[in-house]
Amino acid sequence: DAGVIQSPRHEVTEMGQEVTLRCKPISGHNSLFWYRQTMMRGLELLIYFNNNVPIDDSGMPEDRFSAKMPNASFSTLKIQPSEPRDSAVYFCASTKSGPNQPQHFGDGTRLSIL
Amino acid sequence: GDSVTQMEGPVTLSEEAFLTINCTYTATGYPSLFWYVQYPGEGLQLLLKATKADDKGSNKGFEATYRKETTSFHLEKGSVQVSDSAVYFCALSVSQAGTALIFGKGTTLSVSS
Numbered sequence: 648d649a650g651v652i653q654s655p656r657h658e659v660t661e662m663g664q665e666v667t668l669r670c671k672p673i674s675g676h677n678s679l680f681w682y683r684q685t686m687m688r689g690l691e692l693l694i695y696f697n698n699n700v701p702i703d704d705s706g707m708p709e710d711r712f713s714a715k716m717p718n719a720s721f722s723t724l725k726i727q728p729s730e731p732r733d734s735a736v737y738f739c740a741s742t743k744s745g746p747n748q749p750q751h752f753g754d755g756t757r758l759s760i761l
Numbered sequence: 762g763d764s765v766t767q768m769e770g771p772v773t774l775s776e777e778a779f780l781t782i783n784c785t786y787t788a789t790g791y792p793s794l795f796w797y798v799q800y801p802g803e804g805l806q807l808l809l810k811a812t813k814a815d816d817k818g819s820n821k822g823f824e825a826t827y828r829k830e831t832t833s834f835h836l837e838k839g840s841v842q843v844s845d846s847a848v849y850f851c852a853l854s855v856s857q858a859g860t861a862l863i864f865g866k867g868t869t870l871s872v873s874s
Binding site: 692755 | 793795802803804805806807810812850854861862864865866867
C-alpha cells in the first residue's frame with residue numbers, strides 16, 4: 648500500500664514568496680494532520696482534519712499559514728508570505744478515525760526560507 | 762493539560778547494550794500510549810503501542826509497559842544495534858472522537874559498534 652505522500656521533499660525559496668506544501672493521505676484514512684518539526688520546538692501539531700473538516704487549528708502560528716482539504720485524498724498547507732523563521736520540516740500524517748489508531752507519517756517537506 | 766515528558770538525550774550506547782528511555786505522562790482521561798521512531802531523513806513510524814493499564818507493547822525487540830500507577834511508559838530493549846540509532850518519541854492520545862496525538866520532545870539514540 649502507498650503511504651502518505653508529500654511533495655515537494657525539499658523547498659528553498661526567498662522570504663516573501665508563497666509556499667505550498669502538498670499531502671496525499673493513505674486511501675481510506677479520514678483524519679489528516681499537519682506538523683512542523685524544528686530543533687528548538689520539536690514536533691508541533693499545526694492543524695488537523697476529520698472527514699475533510701478542520702477540527703483544531705490552534706497550532707497554526709499566524710494568519711500567514713492556511714490549510715485546506717478539498718477532498719479526502721488531498722490537502723495543502725500554504726504560507727504567504729514566507730519568512731526565514733518558517734524554515735522547518737513539515738510533516739503530514741493520516742489515520743483512520745476511532746480510538747487507538749496510529750498515525751502514519753509522510754517523509755516530510757524540508758523547507759528553507761532564505 | 763495533557764502532556765508527555767521524555768528523558769533528554771542524546772543517549773549514546775555501545776552495540777549490545779541495554780536501552781531504557783523514560784517517558785511519563787499527564788492526562789485527564791484514559792490515554793492510549795505510543796512510541797514512534799524517526800530515522801534520519803524520514804517521517805515518524807509507529808514502533809509500538811498500548812491502550813490500557815498493564816498492557817505491554819512490543820516490536821523489533823523493543824518493549825514498553827503501560828504503568829498507570831506511575832503514569833509511565835518507558836521504552837526498553839535488551840540489546841541495541843547500530844541500526845537502532847534514531848530519534849524516539851513518546852506520545853499519547855486521549856480523545857476518542859479525534860485522533861490527535863501529544864508528542865514528547867524526542868530522545869536521540871546513537872549506537873556505536
